[in-house]
Amino acid sequence: MIETQHLGRVFDGTVAVEDVSFSIKDGEAFAFLGPNGAGKTTTVRMLCCLIGATTGTGFIDGLDIREKSNHIKIRSMIGLLPENPGMYESLSAHRNLDFYARLYGVPESEREARISEMLKRLGIYERRNDAVGKFSKGMKQKIAIARALMHEPSYIFLDEPTAALDPEAALTVRNFLMELKKEGRTIFLNTHNLDEAQRVCDRIGVLKTRLLATGTPDELSSRFFGKSTVVGLKETNPDYLLALRQLPGVLDAKIGDKCILISVADPASQNPSIISTLVAKGAQIEYVQEVKHGLEDIYLKLMGDSK
Amino acid sequence: MRFEKSWIIVRKEFSEFRKNKYILYSLFLMPILMAVVLPTVYLVPISTFATPPANHPLDLGISIVQELQGSNLSNGTAENIRFFNTNLDNMIVYKCEFFNCSIVNSVVRDSNLTSSTITNSVVEHSNLRFSATTDSSTPGSLFLGSQSESEKYLVLIIDSLLMFFVLIPAIIPTVIASYSFVGEKLNKSLEPLLATPTSDTELLMGKTLAIFIPSVLVTWISLLPAVIIVDLVTYPILGYYILPNMIWIIGVFFVAPLFCILSVLVNVIISARVSDVRTSQQIGSIVVLPAIAFFIVALAGIVVLNEVYMLLFGTAILAIDLVVFYVALRVFQREEILVKWK
Numbered sequence: 106m107i108e109t110q111h112l113g114r115v116f117d118g119t120v121a122v123e124d125v126s127f128s129i130k131d132g133e134a135f136a137f138l139g140p141n142g143a144g145k146t147t148t149v150r151m152l153c154c155l156i157g158a159t160t161g162t163g164f165i166d167g168l169d170i171r172e173k174s175n176h177i178k179i180r181s182m183i184g185l186l187p188e189n190p191g192m193y194e195s196l197s198a199h200r201n202l203d204f205y206a207r208l209y210g211v212p213e214s215e216r217e218a219r220i221s222e223m224l225k226r227l228g229i230y231e232r233r234n235d236a237v238g239k240f241s242k243g244m245k246q247k248i249a250i251a252r253a254l255m256h257e258p259s260y261i262f263l264d265e266p267t268a269a270l271d272p273e274a275a276l277t278v279r280n281f282l283m284e285l286k287k288e289g290r291t292i293f294l295n296t297h298n299l300d301e302a303q304r305v306c307d308r309i310g311v312l313k314t315r316l317l318a319t320g321t322p323d324e325l326s327s328r329f330f331g332k333s334t335v336v337g338l339k340e341t342n343p344d345y346l347l348a349l350r351q352l353p354g355v356l357d358a359k360i361g362d363k364c365i366l367i368s369v370a371d372p373a374s375q376n377p378s379i380i381s382t383l384v385a386k387g388a389q390i391e392y393v394q395e396v397k398h399g400l401e402d403i404y405l406k407l408m409g410d411s412k
Numbered sequence: 413m414r415f416e417k418s419w420i421i422v423r424k425e426f427s428e429f430r431k432n433k434y435i436l437y438s439l440f441l442m443p444i445l446m447a448v449v450l451p452t453v454y455l456v457p458i459s460t461f462a463t464p465p466a467n468h469p470l471d472l473g474i475s476i477v478q479e480l481q482g483s484n485l486s487n488g489t490a491e492n493i494r495f496f497n498t499n500l501d502n503m504i505v506y507k508c509e510f511f512n513c514s515i516v517n518s519v520v521r522d523s524n525l526t527s528s529t530i531t532n533s534v535v536e537h538s539n540l541r542f543s544a545t546t547d548s549s550t551p552g553s554l555f556l557g558s559q560s561e562s563e564k565y566l567v568l569i570i571d572s573l574l575m576f577f578v579l580i581p582a583i584i585p586t587v588i589a590s591y592s593f594v595g596e597k598l599n600k601s602l603e604p605l606l607a608t609p610t611s612d613t614e615l616l617m618g619k620t621l622a623i624f625i626p627s628v629l630v631t632w633i634s635l636l637p638a639v640i641i642v643d644l645v646t647y648p649i650l651g652y653y654i655l656p657n658m659i660w661i662i663g664v665f666f667v668a669p670l671f672c673i674l675s676v677l678v679n680v681i682i683s684a685r686v687s688d689v690r691t692s693q694q695i696g697s698i699v700v701l702p703a704i705a706f707f708i709v710a711l712a713g714i715v716v717l718n719e720v721y722m723l724l725f726g727t728a729i730l731a732i733d734l735v736v737f738y739v740a741l742r743v744f745q746r747e748e749i750l751v752k753w754k
């Protein structure tokens with residue numbers, strides 16, 4: 106479990122992170138969304154025991170990050186992909202991974218197998234003996250991910266893993282993250298990419314110095330936009346709206362393009378009466394659907410609200 | 413402190429050094445320059461002008477007819493006389509022997525002089541043993557059993573060569589450390605390294621050792637050619653092998669490694685504030701100043717360069733090392749590196 110309690114960090118008077126509390130269950134994938142300077146990197150660095158917290162604290166697998174004596178233990182349980190891949194460019198991909206495998210204390214007998222397996226999974230095995238300096242950004246990023254996984258950590262922190270990658274490379278990385286999730290590892294993903302967050306992660310936290318919201322995309326969507334049902338019609342009629350607004354549990358109804366948008370408290374129980382009302386009014390229904398607000402709407406609304 | 417963690421880092425650093433041509437150049441060229449080129453350039457010209465040693469005194473055919481003890485002689489001539497504790501002034505002397513005498517304003521020929529002082533005189537075709545000359549010339553004479561002028565000069569030059577052996581291990585780290593620390597900083601490769609389960613001390617120890625080992629090894633390896641060259645060039649003049657001697661052994665095996673550590677640690681501190689390899693090298697070279705100052709003081713004759721003085725110098729550097737190590741350890745902390753290193 107990754108947990109923070111009122112975690113905060115100030116740099117020479119600049120508040121980077123303030124009063125952040127969340128908890129991530131083992132095996133869960135959590136996306137940390139937020140604009141530039143929101144404090145995502147700072148939070149990750151605090152959790153990886155790289156920098157100290159000024160207020161509050163965090164726990165990795167129950168170990169308090171404030172305790173210096175826990176640091177080495179915590180670091181051996183986590184894998185970090187920092188913002189910059191930071192590979193040793195004159196050394197080969199293999200040598201880079203070998204160095205980290207040794208530092209992480211991977212037993213000699215498993216080292217080679219693990220390096221090869223990782224390189225193969227990421228599709229760079231053929232170039233293992235080339236100097237990393239000759240690699241493209243995407244390949245460096247893949248090696249950096251492999252590096253973070255050399256010791257098979259239970260907790261993986263990734264700071265914008267696909268930020269500098271082309272769509273294809275980004276997809277490879279994303280699919281790889283999904284595999285890691287399937288293996289049961291806990292993933293903490295800093296990202297600007299809402300689509301990525303939605304695809305890879307179970308839950309989302311929106312940060313802007315303070316934690317603005319956490320939850321699954323669905324939870325957030327209904328929390329900030331309520332729930333709505335859209336009914337597609339052959340023809341719309343303002344009379345329908347009046348009838349619908351009379352119904353209990355219907356909060357609002359609007360006419361759209363060949364459809365009616367109805368905000369409801371609980372679609373499952375309201376939808377049958379909505380449909381029967383519309384049918385009684387002679388409407389010709391083409392489809393009925395629940396409306397889900399995308400993460401983008403949620404994110405933009407949160408950012409707008411926080412201004 | 414787990415030494416095996418540091419050693420993993422040392423080996424990684426070595427892999428990187430092998431790929432860096434500037435580090436390789438400095439590891440190969442610096443010792444060649446300092447241990448081979450400089451001794452040759454310095455010593456060869458001096459040795460060609462120096463008086464050769466005299467193992468066999470000149471055969472002068474003296475037949476003593478009189479012995480004189482503790483008198484003062486002036487304005488005269490002397491021949492076939494043996495003088496003890498005599499002061500001679502303005503004399504012309506031929507085929508005589510002198511013991512503990514003082515000879516002033518005189519001309520001496522075909523004589524043996526032992527433990528005597530010669531001032532403002534000419535000593536021609538004579539044997540001098542343990543005798544000192546001042547403002548005098550000694551055409552065709554031999555110095556036996558004492559330091560000649562050229563020998564004194566050679567010893568001084570050889571002492572000054574020792575300076576380079578203290579400087580090599582201080583200069584090489586400024587080159588390596590600038591790449592090792594500033595390079596790692598520019599490359600942003602410190603953060604993943606800091607995320608590993610190693611302590612700050614283990615990391616600093618690993619990086620320091622990685623620079624210390626090649627710098628000191630290269631210094632020690634260049635000692636051998638330097639000793640051989642110095643001995644080859646100076647043996648004909650001195651008549652004995654001057655190196656290795658105790659001063660050099662203390663210098664190369666005690667002072668030089670300590671200086672090397674100082675240089676590495678100072679460079680750690682510098683790289684925390686500097687983000688450019690060249691600037692780091694330039695500032696880092698300041699480390700050599702104390703060594704140069706020390707040798708200037710010694711060579712200018714203000715103090716005599718001897719074993720005690722060398723040991724004291726080494727101990728002073730050791731004390732500075734400890735202070736600087738403490739500072740470096742404070743600078744080389746995760747929080748400090750990620751938040752303050754710019």
Ligand SMILES: Nc1ncnc2c1ncn2[C@@H]1O[C@H](COP(=O)(O)OP(=O)(O)OP(=O)(O)O)[C@@H](O)[C@H]1O
Pocket residue numbers: 116117119120121122139140141142143144145146147148188750751752
């Ligand atoms: N070493 C530092 N010294 C001073 N201020 C810092 C330092 N590191 C971060 N900050 C400040 O803390 C705030 C949060 O920065 P952080 O890097 O955590 O944001 P982020 O969410 O990772 O942004 P980005 O999306 O751009 O990576 C910013 O205002 C930044 O200026």
Ligand SMILES: [Mg+2]
Pocket residue numbers: 145146147188264
């Ligand atoms: Mg960031």
